[in-house]
Amino acid sequence: MSNDTPRVRFAPSPTGYLHVGGLRTALYNYLFAKRNGGKFILRIEDTDRNRFVEGAVENLIDTISWVGLDYDEGPHKDGNVGPYFQSERLDIYKKYADQLIEQGDAYRCFCTPERLKTLREEQQKAKLPQAKYDKHCLYLSNEEIEKNLEEEKPHIVRLNVKTGDNVVIDDIVRGRVEFTRDVIDDQVLIKTDGFPTYHMANVVDDHLMGITHVIRGEEWLSSTPKHILLYNAFGWELPKFAHLPLLLNTDRSKLSKRQGDVAVEDYRAKGYLKEALLNFVALLGWSAGDNDEYFTLDDMIEKFSLERVHKAGAIFNIDKLNWLNAEHLRKKDKTEILKMLREELAKSKYKDLELSDEYLMLIIEAMLERVSFVKEYIENSPYFFERPTTYDETVVKKRWKDDSVELLQKYVEKLSMLENPTKEDFETSLKQVAEEAECGAGRIIHPVRLATSGVGIGPGVYDLLFILGKDEVITRINEALKVIPDIKAKIK
């Protein structure tokens, strides 16, 4: 691997779903890689056997591929530095842990969980500035260690943090961050079960996989000194670090499940477009610097830079996402919307209707400016899929006049003489009726809309009529003529 091609990774732990915060981290990594001609790697951090979730990895990969953040290397896409599952790299971590022990930069610890617990409690009671492991096992004699090993006593491997200079992080987002060594604990590197902790695995893998830039959430900033100490102990070159601001709930706490949807699949299920989700999440912590906010993935690749990521956490606010969804939907290819609409219809009570592509396309065109989600084609204009069963009373009250019956009857007469009327035919004939009756077109338009759709809002009325077609329009008007006068009388 070449030194000048950036290599970044998204390294989620498979907890069952992809968190929107994770989606943003993945996106920034992806954008950075694509912007700089680098590689985007997916690595699965499955080192916690207690948290194993069946099907989580498949779900994760499925969601990543749905949003379209295709990785260059990762599960099922070998790049010669795999495997990309940490659970399959145990022997590697062991080898490097042994090296560290050999060098004196790590040591075996045989302390029981109970001892650790009481140690912590004592330290807390003594009001020590910080609770840390007391290095008890660092001072075990070789004989004691050999004996413990022979007896197969469970043990872990700890990092040996020595006194020395402050550890300095030069973070792309945050600048220089400094830690004194006495606040760094002798971190566990290898657990009793032989699995590595995050700290060990991420450093070893990032190095072995040639990662040049570590782009991850801010929650990792505090443990970065441990990672730097590990790189130093191995004599490895440090990657560049970029710690991203957190995504927050409305009350500014870390975005969590309790306060709404956090899983990408939740948004997917609600009908959000991947384009909108990506666009929105990109804006949470980054801006292009100009006044643009509507971006395609390609736009973002072109404009992204880590230097323009800012430091404060961002609240996940749904209003802007909804707006972006509408924007992206309007820019979408109509045939793609048709496909999505058919999927929505298949899930709806109209699933048995046989509707032509031509018919649906007309609806898509007519409603495009009036919907934010594909499913709203059905929710907002059910009258394209079934005859009105009710008539909005406030509209009846406001728009149904004494002459409505007569005007509609005349319009029906006029329509029945037409053959395959175009949209324009519906319009000119309506205006003729208005002219003959010496009234404004609105006098007919509103009752017609009400009679054919049951409501007072919708697309242009001539679009509505043309889409429904002459026969259907006449049928609906005749039906309405029987019912609406009674409604009008009742609410008067």
Add this chain to the structure above:
RNA sequence: GGCGCGUUCGUCUAGUGGUUUAGGACGCUGGCCUCUCACGCCGGUAACACGGGUUCGAAUCCCGUACGCGCUACCA
């Protein structure tokens, strides 16, 4: 408690010492357009956490305070 990070309109953000009476977007809102609704267009609303410095001049630099968040696990 300790350590670290952060703090510009309700929300997302621009802003890196003078171009700023702090710009844009979402939301909310007034109007125009119009057959309705929407789109679009024009306008309005609303912010530099606080206190000290430094400087001729600070949202921008420094210090302190407050508040928020993160980490402090054989979780990631």
